[in-house]
Amino acid sequence: MGDPALSRRGFLAASAAAGLGMTALSGCGGDSDGGSSGTTTIEWWNISTTEPTRGVWAGLARKFEARNPKVKIKIVQLENDAYKSKMTALTASGKLPDIFHTWGGGVLRQQIDAGLVEDLTDRTKDFADGLLPVAKQPYLFDGQVYGIPFDIGMIGFWYNKALFKKAGISAPPTTWWGFLDAVDKLKSAGVAPVALAGKEKWPGMYYWAYLAMRTAGAEALRKAYDAKDFTDAAFVEAGQHLKELVGRRPFQKGFLGAAYSTPTGQAATVGNGKAAMELMGQWAPVVQADAGKGLGENLGFFPFPAVDGGKGAITEVFGGGGGHALRRGAPQAAVDFLKFFASETTDRELVSKTGVIPVVPAAESALADPNLKAVQTQLKAATGFQLYLDQAYAPAVGQEVNDSVAALIAGSKSPEQVTESITKTAKEEQ
Known part of the structure; x- marks a missing residue:
């Protein structure tokens, strides 16, 4: 993939071209509130800006917080192009959010090569091994896991x-x-x-x-x-x-x-x-x-x-899915959230309410939409797969x-x- 430093000028140029303000780029990284409560705040960046996904995801964050009272999820939701531009700037700065949307591929690889992404191989093995294999492919590099899928298509x-x-x-x-x-x-x-x-x-x-x-x-x-x-x-x-x-x-x-x-x-x-x-x-x-x-x-x-x-x-199909990666050194609470998001219960809710293709095999029965079933049929019959260029x-x-x-x-x-x-x-x- 080449030296990530060689693309730093491109990262900065893209950031400047997008006219980025730095207010949304500050505060990345989980931290304690500094008080006696010991609350950990996890920053979660995603591109789910349209309904019903926006509301469903916010509800899932609240559900996770209810189960983990010492954890707070701070959601940052950006439209596709704005997200890419902001993440480009963050990558150039060397600091990524605790949990962030990724499509995998060369972009994630460059972030990995820059030492910015957590190796999830051991930390997620107890649940990641059971996910749909094709959905995991964009996040595997040199046999190691750097992202957990929530969608494939x-x-x-x-x-x-x-x-x-x-x-x-x-x-x-x-x-x-x-x-x-x-x-x-x-x-x-x-x-x-x-x-x-x-x-x-x-x-x-x-x-x-x-x-x-x-x-x-x-x-x-x-x-x-x-x-x-x-x-x-x-x-x-x-x-x-x-x-x-x-x-x-x-x-x-x-x-x-x-x-x-x-x-x-x-x-x-x-x-x-x-x-x-x-x-x-x-x-x-x-x-x-x-x-x-x-x-x-x-x-x-x-x-x-x-x-x-x-x-x-x-x-031969062209596409991909969505996944989540973690910044290097992310707290255990961020891993726990990925496990919660990749559970059968959550995946069923995502499938039934937001129209994603299931990545947890046990959640497949929740897929009712005939068009999405047609997409899944095409995926299962695929003889070749190319991730978004x-x-x-x-x-x-x-x-x-x-x-x-x-x-x-x-x-x-x-x-x-x-x-x-x-x-x-x-x-x-x-």
Whole structure:
């Protein structure tokens, strides 16, 4: 992964670009109240800013406090992009929160290499061994455990069955050409085919990543990162397919300025029936209902289509889940909270109330939503798995993927320039 110190300039630059105030960056780390009570305060940073997850998680923190009267949980909840920026600044400062959300992959690896993350192998063995193996993969490094999952899933297309019917689309497309044909039919029917949060670059990255998996294969993405070379013709082809989609003008009006979870953003556009599809993760139904009205029985799910002639299979999935890691030297109370969060009782509550895919096998029976069952079926049948690129790769490389793909979607970069920019950044990380 290279020397973490080499990316310190990138961390600081990202922090400055985000205009961060330091008030939210202070006070990390559990501590006693200094009085006779000996209360330990644990700071828990997460990205659960939408309902019902926000309220459910706050309730779980209170439940843990009731069982552990000498522990207080201080919750810091930030929206996805704001969270990433703040954590970038904290990583550069060398001080992380007691408990923090992580997607694993290269970002967590860099924090580990900087000596900032607790090795949980021995401290969590009594409960972590029983969790779903695929859910634990993003947090395993050199055989050691550095994070505990609470969710696992994949990116796919969430679609409005009523709008598909209106456009004369009888079944979800299984090939890229079929997908483009569906886009054309939806436009002809006066329907915005796809909602996209162009203001937040990570949703657009999903398209290029999946197309790269379909044209080159999931293994090719891993090899390209190891070789620091993304200029293979198959990756250029992925960009060409995305450029062709963009040329059809499939996205909602004003998409370049749209956020993801705001009342006028990507999720609400789909949830309010103003666009037929969005490419998003297993959390999509919950956010659609929180930001908009939600589609209820009109909501469906299908995997990203296959590309004719491509080396990748439709059974190779792109996604990941959420997990929690601890700062190095975190108190035992933080470990106890992870155990509480990974219990069957908690997982059942998370599955039934917040729509996550279970990571505790015994909680699987709590999964009732047919669309989430469809996601789980795809995951179980997966022949390959690729973690989100902006988490699988070192931070600077992941950010360049997001930035370059966003530029392609906006029309300011060519497919070739996307691969060249990612390659250049990857080599600079060496």
